[in-house]
Amino acid sequence: MKRALLIATCLLVAVVAWSQDEGEYRTWMQTAGGTVGSLKKNLDAKNGPAAAADARKLQEVFNHVHEFWQTKNSEDAMKFAMGASEGFGKIAGQASAGKFDDASATFKEATANCGGCHSAHREKAADGSFRIK
Numbered sequence: 824m825k826r827a828l829l830i831a832t833c834l835l836v837a838v839v840a841w842s843q844d845e846g847e848y849r850t851w852m853q854t855a856g857g858t859v860g861s862l863k864k865n866l867d868a869k870n871g872p873a874a875a876a877d878a879r880k881l882q883e884v885f886n887h888v889h890e891f892w893q894t895k896n897s898e899d900a901m902k903f904a905m906g907a908s909e910g911f912g913k914i915a916g917q918a919s920a921g922k923f924d925d926a927s928a929t930f931k932e933a934t935a936n937c938g939g940c941h942s943a944h945r946e947k948a949a950d951g952s953f954r955i956k
Contacts, residue, residue, distance in 0.1 A: 874918035
């Protein structure tokens with residue numbers, strides 16, 4: 824009886840932890856989506872300080888995303904997240920230095936990681952929302 828209770832408790836904790844992780848993950852993705860749009864606009868407008876701030880924020884978000892996928896042991900997703908984080912970090916430096924052509928090229932590389940991960944780990948539900956595969 825004690826063993827069954829222990830197993831049930833462990834399963835419940837795992838389900839709750841997964842749900843909390845997914846909720847945080849959704850928040851990071853929403854933050855990333857809005858910030859990527861802002862970064863693109865700031866790069867196009869050659870607004871170095873704002874672009875650098877957006878890029879640093881994205882770097883931080885993708886560090887969290889990397890940690891999320893690390894707990895799921897998903898090598899490809901971890902690689903996508905790290906590629907995005909490193910790319911956005913590079914953009915922060917380029918934008919701060921006024922190297923907007925370089926930053927725009929790096930932006931394309933960094934966001935390609937986003938698309939790769941979405942293709943591999945995101946599916947659209949019937950109601951139009953997305954869920955993690």
